[in-house]
Amino acid sequence: MGELGTPVARPLQDGGDRYKGADLLAKLRYRWVPDHIFGEILSKKWIDNAAPFAFLLLTVLVFSHLLPGFFDPSSLSATSRELGEFTLVVMGMMIVIAGGGIDLSVGSNFALANLVTLAGLDLLNWSLPLTFAATVLTCAMVGAVNGVLVGFLRLRAFLTTLVTLIIVRAAVDMALLKYSVAISSGTFDSPVWDYVGGGSVGGLPFSFIVAVVVAVVVHIFLSRTRPGWRILAVGGSRRSAHNVGLSVRSMVCSTYVISGVMTGVAGFLYAARLGSLNTDAGVGLEVSALTAAILGGNSLGGGRSSTAKALMGAVTVMIVTTGVMRLGLVSGSGQAVMGVILAVAVAIDVRWMKNRDKVLGKFYVSPTFVKLPACPDTTADGTTNYALNTRLRAAEAIGLGEVEGPEDVIFDADDNLYTGTRHGDIVRFLAPDYRRSEVFCHIGGHPLGMAFTKDGDLVSCVGGMGVYAVNKQGVVRKLTDETNRSWFSIIDDSRFRLADDVDIAPDGKLYFSEATIRYDMAGWITDALEGRGNGRLICYDPATNKTKTLIGKLVFPNGVCLSHDGQSILFAESWMCRINRYWISGPKAGQLETLISDLPGYPDNINRASDGTYWLALMGMRGPALEVAMKMPAFRKRMTRRLPGDEWIVPNINTGCIVKFNDRGEIVDSLWDFGGQNHPMITSMRENKGYLYIGGITNNRVGRFKLDDADPNWTAHASYWGA
Template sequence: MSSDTLTRIRYRYLPDHLIGEILSKRWIDNAVPFLALVVLVAVFGIIAPGFLSVSSITDLGRQVAEFGLIVLGLSIVLMSGGIDLSVASVFTLAVLASLIGTNVEGFSVGLTAIGVVFLGVVCGSINGYLIGYMRLRAFLTTLVTLIIFRSIYDILFLRMSTAIVASFSDSDFLFFIGSGTILGIPFSLWVTLIIAVGWHIVLSRMRPGWRLTAVGGARRSAYNAGISVRRTVFFAYVWSGALSALAGFLFAARIGSTGADTGVGLEVSALTAAVLGGNSLGGGRGSVAKAAMGALFVLILSNNLTNFGVSGPVNSTILGCVLISSVFIDMRWLRNRHKWLSKIYVSPAYLQLPPPPSATDANSPYALNDKLRSVEIIGLGQIDGPEDVILDRDDNLYCGTRHGDIVRFFGPDHKRHEVFAHIGGHPLGMQFDRDGNLLVCIGGMGLYKVTPQKEVIKLTDETNRSFLSVVDDSRLRLADDLDIAPDGRVYFSEATIRYEQEEWATDALESRGNGRMICYDPRTGTTKTEIHRRVFPNGVCMANDGVSFLFAESWIATINRYYFDGPKKGTIETVISNLPGYPDNINRASDGNYWAALLGMRTPALDLALSMPGFRRRMARRVAPDLWLYPNINTGCVVKFDEQGNILDALWDLGGQNHPMITSMREHKGYLYLGGVSNNRIGRYKLPDADPNWTAQDFYWGREGSSRT
């Protein structure tokens, strides 16, 4: 078996790219603490007698309910970019207040619980006001409030200890809170689970959670985005105090007493649990699951160390070492994550292209020429990055710019221009629908519509997610080009699901089937993926039969035809299989044929490298991105072809003086208008023998907007 065959098999059936995709997921942060937790449970399950017994698990559940609330509150503060060292002192104050309320004063359980939580809110508000509104340092502020709250506890405990010991509550409900179960699960754990689920929804699905992580991740940016940073920080500490106080109430209901050492060192344990679970000390990153895993790990470790006779100071030392290790790993991961991912994520595929057709042979249909050398220039220096161009029935010329605008040049001379619409992103492929609305693919945003009244409407920014996809391919990363079927369905290409628009060249380095063709149906408002695993699908153009469309696959230099209706529905046919360059947009010609833009020319070095995925992998890992092998985009070309794939004409700007990179072209009233994503101009080329009255809109939709038959 040849080495090429082995290489082909290895890179086809061993999906290396999945490793990078898995490591790029946000939940991968949970993998290490989860595996550590599993190992810890397995070890103590073997060496600790009765560790997995029902009574032991039930008792652990009650401790998790209390400790988990403290860790959750601290994690909320960490996500906001702060730290709360006073959680242990708030916890001990809450324990004391609970015992005074139920045992000494004889208040009802409900009233006591409300009062205790309110006490936690007051303590959290003090921290929140000093840190959020007064802008004091979180570490020093909560260190001081830790001492103050603990001192208040010590003073009150000395005065009330005798009364607490001498009295007790005979409330069955309080006993049920501390020792009761529902379906075999401790009542206190049910309370914590409900709160945890609620906070998971808040953090992952609601605006307060998004604002919290935004403030923690980049406080200045969050402020500039209109988020009330001070209020967000304030309420983070309020919630920390409230949850710590609730934990103290549950502890008092379970134990029924307190002592001078209650809560001592608890802040270290809680901080260890929060960081060990994966909540970042730097802010902006965390979750309820991380807090829960950290709490479980710390409780299991400390409880079993105590059961094995390890003294308190040694136990605390071990937890301190775990905390230092967790902080070290967290900081190293945050600092180097993108660097490590960049070396793993890029995963080239094996691709062997046939030798490209000659363009230097005078008898070749691709023979070099200078037909585009002296084209008329429109909008020189007034636009940047017109990836696609299109004209309406009134001869107005439209193009997108990398600044997020759609610019309109007024016909017939195209001297004056205006910003027709500001969308954001980078407008790419464009097409007019039956009613004169301009449909636009926006890189990183999806499919949009601009009405003749300049109203911008989002049509879709997601599609159905693939069942086996690791990356979230429901979000549209790089919607590229589109065309509209006679019945109004919109078919558009998404060049890649793995990279953003500014990383398109990295997709060229991979040259694997990262792209797809998608259908948006305006009648139902639904979007679905029509064709999977295409190699940088690009230009889209409806064929003359009305039941199929042509689409380009850039990196394999191919133009295909897909039947979305009719007897051949669902089939793909190759129209042109070996172009000399990389095809981009495809559009109709006045004689019933098609124009295709070649955004760049193939080179022997890159063609050879495509059959050497190992070489490209090493290049991606060891060489700076600006030194990688990229497609040659310095020479532009436009070809005309028929539905059988015959090349009818080729238009070159051999020196690349006017159009070094051509990504689109539109025929309109005897002229060919040229756009390029790297250009700062639009070209207009006079087509010999072309119909001077032909327009794409009238040809396709009819003069009155009725669909062509």
């Protein structure tokens, strides 16, 4: 079972005790073959890198076979010098693409950088730092021209940068005709200049080291800084970025300036390596750089880019270009190969972006085999304590039409009533008659399960956000929104997706459930159809501000309640129709046991009753069609693929009830609204001074039901913290 505080990995446990034939085979097959893993792998962001990485490996294998000495250290040293320069250009192109643009002028801008560098040193006798600054500034100005035309004047990026390519290339050619002889006759002698062009650090060329450093900076810029996030946001959707207040035009302009700076640095390193003018400098570079950026997996449509993708694309293109040259193919073969690769890369990018969600939808949902125990008799004339009745029809409504989605209800020490709404508010109804209400605070997400601390702070699980606390003045603060990540989890399960109910132990520790780590609040139906152990029980200690998972692999864990003696936590597993007990102190500390295994419905919140028992909300009742389907995982998978969501066989949550059970797991009473005339769906209830207050996540009211045999002075707040 594990000691207290040590995560207990609870495997999926089916309710049935005996399996025959096909049931047994299905149970074993879906328990030991983890179908969901493939879908989780497809959902990872790095899966976009799989194709370019595979293509890179294929390229290495092909050219290592065609050219046996191609990857020798001496050969790699020469290639890596060119790779450093090329990578810088690809980085600049990638940033432009991330912002939703394209820069075809990088080739001519690269040639301009080579010209300015050599002219500054050999013709104008400038110092090396001044020449470097002039080169980078000149190329940045070309980028700024592109940025102004595309970003501020909103011209077409493709045509604009194509025109810039032609104009800058023409200017470079004219300058070469006039000054090439004078530049070539100049002699600039400097050990620093020689080191930039031919030096190395630890056996790695200087230009390659520069490219690696720049790649790290670009990665941090795009993934860890606000300007980088804004560029990706602009590339993803310019209209949305504009609507949220981002300066779209200036962000687009900045990407072209950055591209110009990168190209200028690359051209400076190129000039240092060759030391002479080259009329072919930068010719076709725009095609190679664009191919590398797209081949690496960066989306041509913008908004999806990474440094790793650009690096893989740059290495692949450099290997192909150099390999084609060493094979001695006819002139133009390299460009032809680049054109074919670019066409394939664009086709893959377009098709993948268009069908990614479809592919993920086919594989991510992964139902498993679930067999529940026989459903107890709930007929009106039955012999069990679940017998149907209409007692809840006598419940009166509080706040009718004033609240939407009051999932849980709770009282403070002054008997004021609190509940959450789907609009992100916590509403307070004022005692004693609860006719007056006010918005106590606004959290933002849907407040679900709630509990009061000893100091009077209201703690609430908030769907999709985590666990938050609200002080008496209505000031909201976050307590926790992440826990320790599982060692063998493919998806990142550290952040909370659906924390749903919470209770507080005498030592102040918070125990709460997270229903699922695979789906958000709107995806509860899909989680129900999976029937997989996607949930967990978690503990947060405010004294140390540490959060730790106690039990994993639970099937939609829900209501959480501290036992009357304070030694254990009772919690529900909704789709398994059972209640569990987890001991937090005493001789059984750290042990997990099933208290009720065969409920007739899907349990939700659990709370204390005045007579030492517990109230339990059943948010819906079991049905034969779903229970048959739960033993047919393949059928459920086909259903989710082929049918719209409103035609799925799903748990019935239109009719529920409230039951009372004791510490031995025995049902002692039940309250129904048969037919659902007053409270058709119940997710919580709270006893207070002789009344039972009822919440429902799809209701528009809070119910109040008179308990004839209850203690009229008992309150849950006093039960936890005293008078």
